[in-house]
Each structure stands twice: as structure tokens, then as C-alpha cells.
Amino acid sequence: MSMCGYPSEIKKLIKYVEETREERLKKPYRRLSLEEREKLLKEWHPDYKPGTKRPLRVGVCKGTVVYNEVADLLEAWPLIDPDQIDLSKVDYDVDVLVIGSGGAGLAAALWAIYSGVSPDAVLLVTKLRLGDSNTVKAQGGIQAADRPEDSPILHFIDTVGGGLFANKRDLVEALVTDMPFIMKWLEDLGAMFDKNPDGSYVEVSGGGACRRRLHCARDYTGLEILRVLREEFLNHDVPYLEFTPAIELLTDPEDGGVSGAVLYNLETGEYYVASAKAVIIATGGAGRLHIAGFPTSNHYGATMDGVVMGYRVGANIVHLDTFQFHPTGVAFPEAIRGELITEKCRSLGAQLVNVHGEQFIHQLETRDVVSSAIIKECAEGRGIITPTGAMGVWLDMPMIDMLRGPGTIKKALPAMYRQFIRHGIDITQEPVLTYPTLHYQNGGIEIDVFSRVLRPNGEPIPRLLAAGEVGGGVHGRNRLMGNSLAGILVFGRRAGITAAKTVKETSTRPKLSLKHLEKYIEELKSIGVPRERRSPILLPDYRGEKVLLRSLRIF
Amino acid sequence: MSVALVTVSRREILQPKMVKIYVMGREYLVPEGLTIHKALEYAGFRLIRGVGCRGGFCGACATLYRKPGEYKLRIALACQNVVEDGMYLVVLPYTPIPRVKYKLESLKPDVGLVLKLYPEIARCVACNTCTKACPQGLQVMDAIQAIKRGDLAKAADLTFDCIACGICSMRCPAEIRHANIFHLVRRIYGKYMSPKPRHLEDRIKEIEQGKYREELEKLKQASVDELKKLYASRVIEPEE
Numbered sequence: 001m002s003m004c005g006y007p008s009e010i011k012k013l014i015k016y017v018e019e020t021r022e023e024r025l026k027k028p029y030r031r032l033s034l035e036e037r038e039k040l041l042k043e044w045h046p047d048y049k050p051g052t053k054r055p056l057r058v059g060v061c062k063g064t065v066v067y068n069e070v071a072d073l074l075e076a077w078p079l080i081d082p083d084q085i086d087l088s089k090v091d092y093d094v095d096v097l098v099i100g101s102g103g104a105g106l107a108a109a110l111w112a113i114y115s116g117v118s119p120d121a122v123l124l125v126t127k128l129r130l131g132d133s134n135t136v137k138a139q140g141g142i143q144a145a146d147r148p149e150d151s152p153i154l155h156f157i158d159t160v161g162g163g164l165f166a167n168k169r170d171l172v173e174a175l176v177t178d179m180p181f182i183m184k185w186l187e188d189l190g191a192m193f194d195k196n197p198d199g200s201y202v203e204v205s206g207g208g209a210c211r212r213r214l215h216c217a218r219d220y221t222g223l224e225i226l227r228v229l230r231e232e233f234l235n236h237d238v239p240y241l242e243f244t245p246a247i248e249l250l251t252d253p254e255d256g257g258v259s260g261a262v263l264y265n266l267e268t269g270e271y272y273v274a275s276a277k278a279v280i281i282a283t284g285g286a287g288r289l290h291i292a293g294f295p296t297s298n299h300y301g302a303t304m305d306g307v308v309m310g311y312r313v314g315a316n317i318v319h320l321d322t323f324q325f326h327p328t329g330v331a332f333p334e335a336i337r338g339e340l341i342t343e344k345c346r347s348l349g350a351q352l353v354n355v356h357g358e359q360f361i362h363q364l365e366t367r368d369v370v371s372s373a374i375i376k377e378c379a380e381g382r383g384i385i386t387p388t389g390a391m392g393v394w395l396d397m398p399m400i401d402m403l404r405g406p407g408t409i410k411k412a413l414p415a416m417y418r419q420f421i422r423h424g425i426d427i428t429q430e431p432v433l434t435y436p437t438l439h440y441q442n443g444g445i446e447i448d449v450f451s452r453v454l455r456p457n458g459e460p461i462p463r464l465l466a467a468g469e470v471g472g473g474v475h476g477r478n479r480l481m482g483n484s485l486a487g488i489l490v491f492g493r494r495a496g497i498t499a500a501k502t503v504k505e506t507s508t509r510p511k512l513s514l515k516h517l518e519k520y521i522e523e524l525k526s527i528g529v530p531r532e533r534r535s536p537i538l539l540p541d542y543r544g545e546k547v548l549l550r551s552l553r554i555f
Numbered sequence: 556m557s558v559a560l561v562t563v564s565r566r567e568i569l570q571p572k573m574v575k576i577y578v579m580g581r582e583y584l585v586p587e588g589l590t591i592h593k594a595l596e597y598a599g600f601r602l603i604r605g606v607g608c609r610g611g612f613c614g615a616c617a618t619l620y621r622k623p624g625e626y627k628l629r630i631a632l633a634c635q636n637v638v639e640d641g642m643y644l645v646v647l648p649y650t651p652i653p654r655v656k657y658k659l660e661s662l663k664p665d666v667g668l669v670l671k672l673y674p675e676i677a678r679c680v681a682c683n684t685c686t687k688a689c690p691q692g693l694q695v696m697d698a699i700q701a702i703k704r705g706d707l708a709k710a711a712d713l714t715f716d717c718i719a720c721g722i723c724s725m726r727c728p729a730e731i732r733h734a735n736i737f738h739l740v741r742r743i744y745g746k747y748m749s750p751k752p753r754h755l756e757d758r759i760k761e762i763e764q765g766k767y768r769e770e771l772e773k774l775k776q777a778s779v780d781e782l783k784k785l786y787a788s789r790v791i792e793p794e795e
């Protein structure tokens with residue numbers, strides 16, 4: 001492998017970081033007041049940048065302001081022409097259809113089964129391989145208030161404060177009170193979290209949290225949760241289809257509720273019709289939309305499909321005018337730009353430092369605030385410019401071993417160590433260059449505490465549930481670290497339980513139609529949406545321009 | 556203190572050096588420094604198989620390659636490793652490694668059980684091919700040997716960073732299904748052998764008994780100003 005490391009011009013700058021390290025190790029940087037935080041956000045956070053958003057012109061939330069990239073997806077033609085789909089032949093006739101195989105989808109499927117649905121009456125469909133998701137990439141940890149010094153009350157206050165007080169509070173209550181139970185569930189499933197010899201969890205601080213509350217599995221927390229859930233799912237013999245995304249929901253014209261989905265075989269191009277008494281959307285986030293032009297930390301399939309499908313059947317959308325830009329994406333090397341450098345590095349003490357070696361923000365402020373501070377630092381000329389013209393500041397990784405003893409990095413951050421050593425950068429010796437990356441969809445389709453998807457008037461859409469990153473409300477306008485893994489399991493579980501209940505209450509199979517598209521299509525026509533703009537997009541297209549220009553679609 | 560910023564000439568940005576790679580035998584010219592995934596996309600491939608997280612976590616992108624004039628079969632992750640001039644490569648679309656079903660609740664944490672479910676473990680010839688093949692740099696053979704000895708704790712620790720890419724199993728002369736075995740061993744360790752968490756049960760009981768209900772109810776009703784006050788007056792616990 002090519003092990004190039006830093007070019008010499010950048011390497012030279014490292015000495016300024018080293019020069020101030022001793023000093024910085026001694027005295028902690030001060031925290032900002034609420035007013036200072038607000039000012040920093042307003043001036044520098046991408047959410048406040050003019051020209052990046054617009055009000056929606058179609059659908060049930062007409063007038064709601066969302067990012068342009070989101071509006072483009074919602075103001076787009078369906079992939080299918082309703083007249084060409086034969087709904088009389090049902091390929092999959094099930095009780096519960098789960099869309100997505102991240103943590104939320106797998107938890108939902110399992111809890112539907114625990115709540116009485118027969119495993120063979122469940123169908124899980126997923127876009128890529130089973131488990132390819134944002135969940136598998138989660139590194140830092142998961143929040144649960146279990147230590148005696150901590151409490152669900154403090155977890156609640158941290159979460160709503162971090163969310164700029166815009167969270168749906170009953171969802172937050174569910175989050176903080178279910179989480180200790182979820183940890184117990186994961187224990188029972190054999191998940192391995194970092195523990196002290198006496199069994200107590202090793203818990204570290206997350207940005208914006210007032211207690212050490214983050215439970216980690218090295219820096220493979222999401223991988224550990226995902227693979228344990230996946231094993232359990234496979235042991236139950238639940239039918240599942242890989243490389244088969246859902247591309248549109250089906251509705252019963254009688255009550256407007258959901259009754260199944262149209263599925264698409266990514267390899268053969270064939271469509272399938274699935275009928276279900278309850279449908280759970282667990283399609284995750286939207287990083288691959290590259291909102292506001294940012295690179296992303298998300299997996300390849302994070303394209304917001306679930307919001308698109310849900311919106312077309314009438315779901316309310318909340319907080320899609322705000323996204324989370326994680327402060328520490330990789331700025332160099334270019335090959336992995338945008339990939340994540342986990343917040344756990346900062347939890348363990350790594351500080352953010354500008355080109356002069358000066359610290360400019362406490363590393364454990366909330367993510368929106370830290371990102372804004374980094375963007376400001378670079379915009380005002382105190383960043384470092386990489387050979388490809390990208391900008392970044394230093395994250396002083398070697399501090400971790402100095403603070404917590406040699407070997408800490410390799411033991412607690414093996415994924416981070418690998419990510420950089422593969423490119424010739426040894427993070428036990430050298431700081432890394434970092435810049436915010438598009439990380440998390442703060443909002444989404446609105447759910448209630450039963451994971452039911454709501455219309456703008458607050459009524460649940462019959463038989464439609466959602467859980468995980470696709471859902472909106474719980475995190476308000478900014479999610480705290482470790483609260484997403486928490487949210488996907490809390491609301492995935494609740495979705496599974498509600499689905500089982502819905503199945504029991506639904507005696508006759510709901511009818512299948514694409515009626516909801518009629519009005520939507522009329523609206524698209526009336527605002528003149530170009531025909532080639534279609535959604536969901538399923539996967540981003542990164543093919544080289546040169547090839548695309550000469551591409552003939554004849555085979 | 557004044558520091559000269561790194562300046563980069565525009566030419567360098569606009570005209571990257573190109574390298575030659577051979578994708579399943581066909582030659583493509585791609586910019587230096589791209590990951591294998593990005594190089595494939597640059598060349599015009601739309602990825603569906605052999606890709607997932609794009610960050611080194613999911614194991615979907617096991618890649619085999621050789622370099623001209625070398626007999627050695629090399630291993631990479633397409634999302635993590637960058638192209639090299641002259642690479643002959645294939646990204647594996649799939650690795651067939653069927654698993655054995657089990658019920659964790661009714662398992663006994665002993666080695667006999669792992670061997671019963673995956674008897675091929677006994678056939679390990681200690682050739683170390685798996686270790687040499689692992690893109691995560693894990694001591695794969697040592698883990699298999701630990702399982703044979705009955706040291707599940709050690710095996711769980713050694714294989715914790717396994718991303719189940721399947722490369723070791725595709726290379727193993729004993730046809731061992733490593734990743735599946737490792738999943739099983741870690742779950743046995745996690746459930747039956749790791750120390751039980753302290754505090755957790757107590758907190759669950761408190762919640763079930765309604766200890767926080769009233770206060771949470773108040774917080775749910777509180778005005779934003781009240782919440783802001785509470786938020787601002789939090790005492791932040793020092794790091795350890």
C-alpha cells in the first residue's frame with residue numbers, strides 16, 4: 001500500500017502544535033455561554049447560510065423550508081409510472097414489512113417477533129447487503145444514563161439543550177427512560193461493551209453531555225451492535241431480500257393508510273409487489289445528498305429514500321432545514337476526505353488547534369458549535385490548506401496517549417489508528433487534519449412515542465411506522481453524540497412492538513394502490529418539475545464526467 | 556508568531572498524475588491517490604456490489620490484486636486503500652460463507668460447542684495464511700488456535716475488530732468460516748463470560764418504579780426559558 005503520510009510543507013507545521021502542547025495539557029479551555037454559542041452558530045454554521053434552502057412547493061408540508069437538496073428530492077417524479085405497475089399480482093404477502101437493515105430495522109424486526117409476529121410473516125428488504133448502513137460505521141458510543149452519578153433527568157436536559165430546545169419532549173422522555181433497558185437487552189444478546197474488571201462500563205464524556213455517559217465498544221460500537229443484532233435476526237430465520245430497495249409505498253384508498261411497497265431488484269431491474277399489515281421505514285439518513293456541498297461520513301446508501309416515500313403518503317416532515325455537520329471529518333488524506341474521526345478522540349482529550357498551534361474552542365462543546373468554530377478558524381485564515389486545496393485544523397491526537405497513558409489510542413481507537421496508518425500517518429505520533437463533514441439528518445418524518453408516522457395534523461398514518469435516523473423530532477435541531485444509536489434501538493423496538501399490535505388489529509388485508517401519487521403528480525406537473533428529476537435516488541452517482549458524456553444506454 | 560500557509564500551485568490541483576490499473580483485466584487510466592472505489596467510479600463503473608460503508612467498517616469491499624512481476628496475491632479494502640500503478644485487481648462481489656444457526660440462550664459457554672457447530676476448526680493446519688490475508692491486521696490464526704484450546708476470552712479479544720470481509724476464509728486451506736465462528740465466540744463471551752454490568756439493573760428498577768416520572772413530567776411541561784436555565788446551570792462532570 002502506498003504509505004505517503006504528510007507532504008513536507010504540512011509536516012513542517014506540526015511543530016507549532018507540538019510547541020503549545022505542554023501548555024494546553026495543563027489548562028482546560030473555557031466553555032462558551034449560551035449567548036456566545038448562539039452567536040457562533042448564527043455567523044458560521046452552514047444551517048444559517050443564506051441561499052441554501054427553500055420552501056417546499058408540493059405535498060402536505062407546502063411552505064415548509066428545507067435544504068435545497070431535500071427540496072429537489074421531494075419535488076421530483078416517482079421512479080415508477082403508476083399505470084405500469086401491476087398490483088394484482090402480489091409477490092410477498094406478509095404481516096410486517098421492514099425497510100432497511102441498520103440498527104433500527106433489525107431491532108424493529110426482532111421486537112415484532114418478540115411481540116408475537118411469526119418470523120416467516122416478516123419481510124425485511126434492504127438496499128445493499130444485510131447490515132450495510134450508517135449503524136455499522138458508528139464509532140464513538142451509545143448514551144445511557146446508568147451510573148449512580150447520572151440520571152435520566154440529566155440525560156433529558158442535555159438532549160434538549162443540545163437540540164436547541166426544539167426536540168419533541170415525549171420522544172426524549174422515551175429515549176432516556178428506555179436506554180438502560182436497551183443496554184440490558186444488548187448485554188443479554190452478548191454484545192461486548194468496554195468494561196472495567198468489576199463489570200462497570202467504561203464511560204466517557206460526549207460533546208454537550210454533563211456526565212460521562214457514553215458506552216463504547218472500542219471505536220467499533222456500531223459494528224458491534226449491528227453484528228449482534230444481525231446474528232440474532234439470522235438465527236430467527238426471518239425472510240430478507242438484499243439489493244432490493246423499496247422505491248414507493250402502497251396505500252389503501254379507503255383510509256389512506258399504508259398497505260405495502262413496491263420493491264426493486266437492483267441487479268435485474270425487476271419490480272416486486274409486497275403487501276403488509278404494517279410497514280416500518282428504517283432507511284436511515286441522507287449524507288450522500290452532500291447537503292451544502294459537504295463531503296460525508298455516511299454509508300453509500302444514505303440517500304433519504306424513506307423521507308421521500310413517507311412524504312408522498314402524507315407524512316409530516318420536521319427539522320429538515322438543519323443537518324448535523326460533524327466537526328471532525330477527515331480533511332487529509334484526500335482519498336478518505338469526509339470520513340469520520342470519531343468524537344471519542346475528543347472525549348479522550350484530543351484538542352482542536354489552528355495553524356499557529358492555538359486552541360480555539362473547548363473540544364467537547366456540542367457538535368454544531370465545534371463545527372462552526374472550525375469553519376470560522378479556516379475562513380479567517382487560521383486553517384491549514386491541503387495539497388488538493390481543502391482546508392482543515394489540527395486534531396491533536398498524540399495528547400490522548402500523554403493524558404491517558406501510552407497504548408490508549410491503539411486500544412480504544414483501533415479503527416482510527418488503522419484509518420490513518422493505511423495512509424502513512426501514525427496518530428500516536430502526529431496530529432490529524434480535520435474539517436466538518438455532513439454527518440446526520442437531525443430531522444425527518446415525524447413520529448410519536450409509538451413510532452407511528454404522523455400527518456401534519458398530528459394524526460397517525462394508518463399502519464405506517466418509522467424508526468431511526470429517518471424519523472424526526474427526538475433530537476431537535478442538533479443531535480448529541482451517542483444519542484442516535486440510542487434512538488434507533490429505542491424507537492426500532494417501539495416500532496416492532498407497535499407493528500405487532502397493528503397486525504393483531506388488522507383483520508383484513510388492506511387494499512393496494514398507488515392512489516396517493518395521483519395528487520402528488522398533479523402538483524409536480526403544476527410547478528413544472530423537469531421529467532428527469534426523479535426520486536428516491538437509491539445510490540449516488542459518482543461516475544467520471546468523461547465517461548458519462550459518452551455513455552450510450554443500449555444494453 | 557507568523558506562519559506561512561502552505562501554498563499549492565493550481566497546476567497540481569488541475570492535473571493529477573495518472574496511474575494505470577487493470578480492472579478484471581481491462582486497463583484504465585485513473586488519477587493517483589484515489590481509493591480503489593473512487594478509481595473505479597472515475598473509470599465509469601457504477602458500484603452496486605462490493606461496496607457498503609465506504610469507511611472500512613462493513614467488509615463489503617474485499618479486493619484481491621497482484622502487481623506486475625510479482626507472484627504474491629495481495630489484499631486490500633477498496634474503500635480504504637489507494638490505487639497503485641500497475642495493479643491487477645478484482646473487488647469481490649460476494650464471499651459465500653454460510654453460517655450455522657444457534658440459540659444463544661441455550662448454549663453452554665464451552666469450546667466443545669463451537670467445535671460441534673463448526674467442526675472444521677479442528678482442521679486448521681496453522682499455516683498462518685489467514686493472518687497474512689487479513690486487511691484489519693488481526694492475528695487470525697492465533698484466534699483459531701485459542702478457540703481450539705478453549706480460550707474463548709482470548710479469541711473474542713483478538714477478533715473484536717473483525718469486519719467479516721471473508722478474505723481469510725477464501726484463502727484458508729482448511730476451509731474455516733472465520734467470521735461466523737468469531738461472531739459466535741464473541742457473543743458467547745459477551746453473554747456468559749464478561750463481568751455483568753453494575754448499576755444497570757438498579758437504574759432499570761428505579762425507572763420501572765416510576766422514580767423519575769414526576770420530574771420528567773415537569774420537564775416536559777417546562778417553558779423553554781426554564782429549560783434554558785436548567786441547561787445553563789448544569790455542573791459538568793470533569794473527565795476522568
Ligand SMILES: Cc1cc2nc3c(=O)[nH]c(=O)nc-3n(C[C@H](O)[C@H](O)[C@H](O)COP(=O)(O)OP(=O)(O)OC[C@H]3O[C@@H](n4cnc5c(N)ncnc54)[C@H](O)[C@@H]3O)c2cc1C
Nearest residue numbers: 100101102104133134135140141246284468469482484485
Ligand atoms: C461514521 C459514523 C459514525 C457514527 N457514530 C455514531 C456514534 O458514535 N454514536 C451514535 O449514537 N451515532 C453515531 N452515528 C449515527 C448513527 O450511526 C446513525 O444515525 C444510525 O446508526 C442510523 O441507524 P438507522 O438504522 O436509522 O439507519 P442505517 O443504519 O443507516 O440503516 C438504514 C438501512 O436502510 C437501508 N435503506 C436505505 N434506503 C432503502 C430503501 N429505499 N429500501 C430498502 N432499504 C433501504 C440502508 O441500506 C440501511 O441498511 C454515526 C454515523 C456515522 C455515519
Ligand code: SF4
Nearest residue numbers: 679680682683685727
Ligand atoms: S488459514 Fe486456515 S488453516 Fe491456515 S492458520 Fe488460518 S485458519 Fe488455520
Ligand code: SF4
Nearest residue numbers: 689717718720721723
Ligand atoms: S478476520 Fe477474516 S473476515 Fe475478519 S477482517 Fe480479518 S480477513 Fe476479514
Ligand code: FES
Nearest residue numbers: 608609613614634
Ligand atoms: S465499503 Fe465497507 S469496508 Fe469497504
